[in-house]
Amino acid sequence: MDITLDKKSPTEALIKITLKENDYQPNVEEKVREYARKASIKGFRPGKVPTGLIRKMYGKSILVEEINRILSESVNNYVKENKLNLLGDPLPDLKKAESVDWENQKEFEFDYSIGMVDDFKYDISDKAKVTRYKIELDKKTLDETLDNIKEQFGKQTNTEKPVKGDDFMGTLSSADGELTNEGIIKFNYLSKGGEKKLLGSKPGDTVELDIKKDFKDAHAVSHALNIGEDKAKELAGNFKFSLDKINHVEPAEMNQELFDGVFGKDVVKSEKEFIEKVKSTVEENYNRETGYYLDREIRDLLVKNTKMDIPGNFLKEWLLRSNEGKVTQEDVDREFDDYVESMKWDLIKNKIAEDNEINVEHEDVVNQAKAMILQQLGGAGAAEQLMEHMDAFADNYLKAENGQNYMRLYGELRDNKILELVRNKISIKEKSVSLDEFKKIVEKESK
Template structure:
């Protein structure tokens, strides 16, 4: 057997494999003998089917199967032994192999196109500077949060006459189209929303849906229809009001405190305000840390020069996702794919260079963290702490081990980020919420 690598560029090449008869014939004959012992063919006693008869019936398929197995093993071993850093999977040259005469040919030539990543260097030092933005929890944010909480935990009423900010349950009609739904006047165009003031149950109002809701995605959600179906709904519709809904904001009392933070966990307005502020701060800290990680990732991707085999990768993506995506889809998403690929390569190199290791206990602790967060979101908490490891074990065994791999990757990514933050320069800057939102959206 001969295996050689022929480089087309620094990042693309061909692995050529030549098989001689001696490379595959012993395995083929052994497989035919095995078939003859196990085959159950009419006219022959079990285990007594002649070798040549089996060869005539199954020889070609056995030959193809054995050669494919030899090729797969040889290709994998060659790449590993020669430490070739490939991307994707080797792509067989079908033009090279389509004219093979399996009946008469004895020697075979195969060719595989491969994509490789060149050696690259990254800067993991204090010269790399990234800004971490810390959100100021000012009075405006606290007051907005309080207003939202008061509405969220307020009392629902059904007044006779509508006012600004009310919601309306009724029937939307146009010709044969009829649908019961809830309209929030706060979602409606401000000019049109004024027409919803002073209405009563039984009243009907006519309006153009797309003028009332300029956001097609939001409108499709309200209607419970696809965006394409929503776009086709042109002209005026009639909305017949059945009920008017109005939320009366909750009052700052013990019942209100208990609804939000649990019974008697907060017993005064002062404690409540402090708890709200600390909760907002904790939530914002998660967002700012997430944005810092994103900024670091972008910094390394943009500043690290990595040559990639674009032509090969696009071809490989088409092959790997055959029938699921088009060439146009690949072109549209390619930049985002390359960005993720570059970060993955940088991250893996940092893991190797810095000898970052993820132990089994790291995976267990990360899973505990994930499950505790899920319990907290569901309003559950400390009562399940004694059983947390049982939940962890059950989760990590799920999805045929994929959950374990997923958590392992999360734990590894966090260790990589922690390592980076220790070595680069991270400066902190206070910003208000609006400024932070603009930074995130850019």
């Protein structure tokens, strides 16, 4: 057998394999004899079927099976022995394979296209700079949050005369009746014109609402009609709203009952403590979001600053063939840049992990599963009661979905370790911003 590498470029090559008769024939003959020993054919005793008959009946399929085994094994071994850093899988030359004359050929040639990535360097020194945003709740956002909490824990009643902030229950229908939904129109869905119309209504009334003018935006329309936002954008004209009930919420008072309802009994004992606890809790939640944004910025910076040649033509062909008709050429072309960026990030992560000997132990995965399950079952309060069952819970969870849960947690832990290492090495400048400022930053970056 001859196997050679024909490099077309630094990132694309052909693995060429030539098989001579003595490379495959001994195994083919052994398989023929094995078939003869096991075959059950009418007119012959078990184990006495002539090999000539087996060769005539099954010879071609045995030959194809044996050569495919040799090819697969040879390509894999060649890649490992020559330490080729492949992207995707080797792709056989289909035209060449289809032209094989299995009945008469004794010598066979096969080609496999491969895509490779050359060695590359990444920079996780303090020369790499990103910004960590810290959200500080301004008075306006804090007041809105407190109002929302008081409404959430307030007393709900039905009223005959609506006021600002009430919700309207009924049926919203298009003029032709083809589109209809029984549900709630929340006050914050409405524009000034819509507010005026519904504030002047009472249960039993039918109100005409201009779907474009009387709602704030397509997002509000999509919720009012329970349809997708894209479809909501296409709607126009007057809709009829048959009003059944008006829901009014009397906000909860700022007292110990509210404090206990939100944070648990006696966790906070004064209005000042309550406001500070709300502020710190909301800031913590938002800063979790800024942490996700920081990690995305780190990923984008490393991908952008890491020079890496990619075999574009090979990857497009591999994506088409490996997805077996599930995607079209147009799909591949449209999503290709995002795919390449994701692939580069995976390569960079793998190299960082290898260079810094980052590993995830089985015990780490089990402990992460236990922590996640405890949180779902009630947090630390449930730990004492459930501790003796946690090993079984974790084991069942990690084995579920054919082991996919295990691999998902393993991947998350590995990514966290890699990103923690990077965060400790690069230069991170902290900047305090309001929630509105952070939203504008994210919106600008996403364009």
